[in-house]
Amino acid sequence: MATSDHDSSCSCSTCSSGSFHYFDSNSKSTGKTKANILDKHEVDDEDLPETPVMKSMYARLEKEIGRCQHNNIQLLDFVHHVWGLDKSVGRQILSKPIPLDPYQLGMYTDGLRCGRFQDHFVVLADALVKAAVVELGDSNSDDVTTNVFWDAKARDKPIKHRDTDSNPVVFNLWKPTQPQELEPDWSVAKHIIEFKPVPDTKQTVQAGSSHPEPSIDAPKKGSTSTLKRSFDSVNDAGDEDGRAAKKARLIGDDIAPFKYSHLPSYASQALASTSRYWVTGLIFDSFKVTACYFDRFLVTSTTPFYFDENPERLALVLYAMAKCDRMHAGFDPRLHRQPYLPPQTTTGEPNCQQELPVKDIVGSFFQYPGSIDSVVSSQPALPVIFKVCEVIRRPYGLVGRGGAVYKVRLRLPSGALSEEALAYKLSWASKKRPSEIDIVRLLKERLPSESHVHFPDLIFTTSFTAEDLHLPWLRLGLNLTSDNHEERVQEGMLGRLYGKLWEVGSIENFKKVWLDCVECHFLALKMGKVLHRDLSENNLMIRVFGDGVVKGVLNDWDMAKLVGDQGKSLSESEQCTGTFPFMALDLLERETSPHWLRHDLESFFYILLWAAIHYNLAAKTRDEKVHPALEAWTTDLKSNTERKIQILSRRPIPVQMLYSCVKPEFADLVQDWIDPLRRLFMSAQDAYYITQEPSDSPLDEETYGGKLTFKTFMAAISVTPRTWGIPDFLDGED
Structure with a gap:
């Protein structure tokens, strides 16, 4: 990250008047001086779209939500159906002449030059909410006056976020009831407000006239975006009352709001920090505002508006956010700080809308x-x-x-x-x-x-x-x-x-647990007509009985598929599934493929190899960091594929180097199980892809011509399969 101090010539309001840390509707400036705050202009490379990190992040984001986003929702519909504000109240706010304070708007505008405008926004927001309360004659405004904003960027310690250290974000939340709760985190954020970075800090921004030149939303003339159109553009829409937009839209106005935004990533962090159904927030791009909604199904956003032209719309949004209760903010009503017994609703569930969200x-x-x-x-x-x-x-x-x-x-x-x-x-x-x-x-x-x-x-x-x-x-x-x-x-x-696979305590127990999972996996397919399709180290688990006996448990069947008597669904192409480090090579190389038994058997092999390099069985621990020998399995598709091709090749040096990384307690397992299985997969793939002549009868791909089956898998490790007391259990499995 490149950081540059403001010099004496910087005349922005942020640098000349200090910064605010904490606000509610009754609060005033904390009075902090320039000497008491971070008065630096930070230019974080990861905030800019040109960096490889950001390109990777947005490519991943587009893949995840690109087809699931729904834009241009009418603002009045959004605040009503999402935040629960009565439409008549919303129309009343939109009809009121709610002006922006010119001085505060000027301070916000000045702050755009140096990237420190969140604190000035908070002052503006506070004034707009108060104005809405006055205009409405809201006698029941307690929920509004206990609504607060928290400027994360002005804090001494940034809010931890797994994707970025950048925090151009303001939290909207309920005022904490205890002093120790004055520092919120993602779990209690009622709404998240993000301010997109302004890359050109020298550009002139004038409020009250025309909109500023678009920020990094706008592609430069002659440039081409690397993102798909579904992520780049939204259809233009009219105003709330059905009129056409007031003025011609500038270049970049049709860019989807999530491009170059951290808000989707912030929303995922908020969803992960507690039990929550959805998360909402605002994206500010200078003066342009978009309200957004995120859940596990989809992402949706409103038609953007410019708050310097339509302050009543920002007042509507902020008032609705303030009035929003816990349920309409998306918090799980079944999660409580303490057991919630009286009173119950008619559905038998707690009636707890006034309860604050769980922080931990x-x-x-x-x-x-x-x-x-x-x-x-x-x-x-x-x-x-x-x-x-x-x-x-x-x-x-x-x-x-x-x-x-x-x-x-x-x-x-x-x-x-x-x-x-x-x-x-x-x-x-x-x-x-x-x-x-x-x-x-x-x-x-x-x-x-x-x-x-x-x-x-x-x-x-x-x-x-x-x-x-x-x-x-x-x-x-x-x-x-x-x-x-x-x-x-x-x-x-x-x-x-159940316990984790690395907690078995000995190599003997490890082999037993792994074998239990292999055999019950095949039993589920053979007799239960169910294929697991998502094997990983985290779903091969252990159950320890009172006498110390350990048994393997195959867990996590949420990606499983029912298989017909003739294995019909196994031959149907579908989106490839699995846990990335342990996915079969075939599945990595194709976007769609049938998922066969041999793919899961290959995953069992990769789990063996992974364990041999990472597990400390006697200590019942797993290495904290991925070993460099298998790091490629966890990075990207190309690296994962190439590393597995190396492992399953006939080139001895890469394999020897890999085996040199195996823990001492797994040394015998390499000779008895790991290398025989590696050779089985290598030979089966060679037979199908290399040695098969065009004139030969084609081998079936499901088993590589019978060379990769449950029987050949068990034979490679010299283990006689259990038959579970079922006559002719292994018949027809050649």
Whole structure:
């Protein structure tokens, strides 16, 4: 990051008048002087689109949300359906002459020159909200006057964010009730306000006349964007009252608001920090404002407006944000700081709109109407309540599954917590696939009882559709098609807590657990007609019994697919699935492909190799950093593919160098299992891609002509497969 101090010639209002840190509707300037604040103009390269980091980030973002974004929502519809503001109130605000203070607007304009304009925005925003309250004669404005803004950039410590250290962001939130809560984080952000960077700090910006030259939204004349049109442009739309736009739009006005914006990434961080259905925010590009909505289904945004021309629109937005309650801000109404018993609504769920959001999900409580299955010996009274003790896995990304796993303890009827810890998995599963809950139940029905210990043990499950959760976009009149929308269901599964694969304690236990998972995986396919399709080190798990016996458990069936009696669905091309480091080479090389058994067998092989280089079995730990020998598996598609081609090639030196990185306790496993399996995959692929002559009868791709099957896999490691007491279990598997 390049940093340059302001010199004595800098006359911007920010540098001459100090900075504000914390605001509410009743507050004034903190009076901090220039000497007490960070008076530097930071030019962060990662804020600019030209950098490779940003190009990579936006390419990833476009791939994730490009087809799922819906733009040009009318502002009045947005504030009504998303934030819950009555439309009549919204129309009243839009009809009022709510002016901007010329002096404060001038300070904001001056701040654009040096990149320190957030604090001046907060003063403007505070005044606009107060003006809206006065114009409306709002006698019930307590919720507005306890609404505050937090300027993250003016803080001494930046808000941690996994994608960038840049924080051109203001939080809108409820005023904290305790002094220790004066520093918010992503988990309590009611709304997130982002200010796009202005790359040319020397450009002249004049308020009240014409709009400034477009910022980095606008492509230079003659330039070509590397992003697809779906990410570059939105259709122009009229004003709220149906009139055409007041003036001709400048170059760049049709660029989608998320280009060169960190807000989608901020939204994913907010979603990951707690249990939340959606996140909303504003994007400021100098004077241009866009309201945005993000959830696991889609992204939507309003038609942009210029607040220097239409201050009443900004007043509408800020007032609606202030009046927005916890439910309309997207916070999970089933997550509480403490068990919430009285009073209940008619649905049996807590009526807790006045409760502030949970800042730390650890120590909070999930609460559901329902009942616990008979698996639990001591059933708690309704509702079902459990306390979060630890975050095992946070969700990642924006649109998609967003799976989270928590270590929890049940609240018993006595009010005490259960001694046994459980696991609670919360995810947004695709409605196109069978529910993971149904898959696990189906496997238990179809498979012999002695195998059930190797599959997830579910105690309580719950499922909610978008309609059940009253997601706001259902009422926005979006044009949803199979191309731009995927139906999802929020699934919650409470079950037994299992250990990680690296916690088995010995190489003997490791081999047993891995083998258990391989064999029950094939059993699920053979007898249950279910293929897992997403094998990784995190879903090969262990269950330790009281006598010290360890068994393997194959977990996470949310990407599984039902297979017909003739394996019909296995031959159908579909989007490739799997966990990136452990995906089969075939699947990395193709955008779509049938997913066959051999692909999952290849994943089992990669898990073996990964473990041999990263696991410390005696210490029950895994190395914190990815070893350089396998780092390519975790970076990008090209590197991952090339590294796996090397591993499965006949060139001895790359393989020897790889084996030299294996931990000592895995040395025998290399000779007994890892290298025999490597040679099996290498030979099978050679037979199909290299030695097969055009005149030969074509080998079937599903098994590489019978060379890569469950039988050949087990034979390579010299293990006789279990038959589970099923006659002729392995017949027809050659």
